[in-house]
Amino acid sequence: MGKLYVVGIGPGGLNDMTLKAKKAIEESEIIVGYTKYISMIEELILGKEVFQTGMKQEVDRCKKALELSQNKVVSIISTGDAGIYGMAGLILEMKKDEIVEVIPGVTSSIAAAACLGSPLMHDNCLISLSDLMTPYNLIKKRVLLAAEGDFVISFYNPRSKGRPNYLRECIDIIREYREDTTPVGIVKNAMRQGEEVSITTLQNFDETKVDMMSMVIIGNSNTFIKGNMMITPRGYKL
Structure with missing residues (x-):
């Protein structure tokens, strides 16, 4: 058998x-x-x-x-x-x-998170920006609700030649609920040849640096940058 x-x-x-x-x-x-x-x-x-x-x-x-x-x-x-x-x-x-x-x-979000530090230490969600299986209007609704709920957001399939503007539009939705200083991590080819890691903010985010081999992780209202690490605190008293 x-x-x-x-x-x-x-x-x-x-x-x-x-x-x-x-x-x-x-x-x-x-x-x-x-x-x-x-x-x-x-x-x-x-x-x-x-x-x-x-x-x-x-x-x-x-x-x-x-x-x-x-x-x-x-x-x-x-x-x-x-x-x-x-x-x-x-x-x-x-x-x-x-x-x-x-x-x-x-999964890719966990691999990317390890490259960035610890951005997924609190409640978080995964959203694919590919509209092959999901209508784009529904994707945008999910992004809006995740932003409103203050989830850390990991974007799968963030940007392709066929949909170059989706990522920017979703970033703009998130900016309605988050400070411009909110950290954003970009990891290309996480944990394989050609790996590239960068941390920026919502205000300075450049979607042209992102492709289908990238993961984009957007922090919540408490996420911060320490040195070259992106950290979302769990809430422990120090």
Whole structure:
């Protein structure tokens, strides 16, 4: 009998993958994933059968992974955590009697936060600015409510050529509820080759420095900058 692991491989570097994720991949006979993500784990999958597709073929990948897992041990991979903008939800929606196990991974906001210091120490939320699955009006509503609720906000998929203005528009929404001095962290390629880390403020934020490989983390009303670190206090008495 086969099995399907739905594996979060973390931010992309092998050193930042969990031991459980590595073990699942090592046990698997077949690896399924997006071509770019497959390339991130090449060292782990030498000699294994690989099924890979390009972007926007998630349903095809999931169908194939479920089909193959009927009599083989298979891993379908996502970067970060498979249950956060990854393949876990789609697999579980589509599965019938296949055996499926979801393996957690380090999601991009956590990786970026570690690069920045400790910006996620208090209540926080994740919002994707991609409108492929969610209407932009709903995205803006969620940004407004998160800003009003004083959540630390992590933006996934913050800026692309097809939607260059969304990030600026969302920053402007947040500025209605936060001081201009509110810290903003930008991390590109978190914990992998080409990593770039910078901290600025809402007032000085430059969206042109952000792309799809970036994470943007916006502090709450208590977040502050100390040296080269972005810190959101939990509230302990010092």
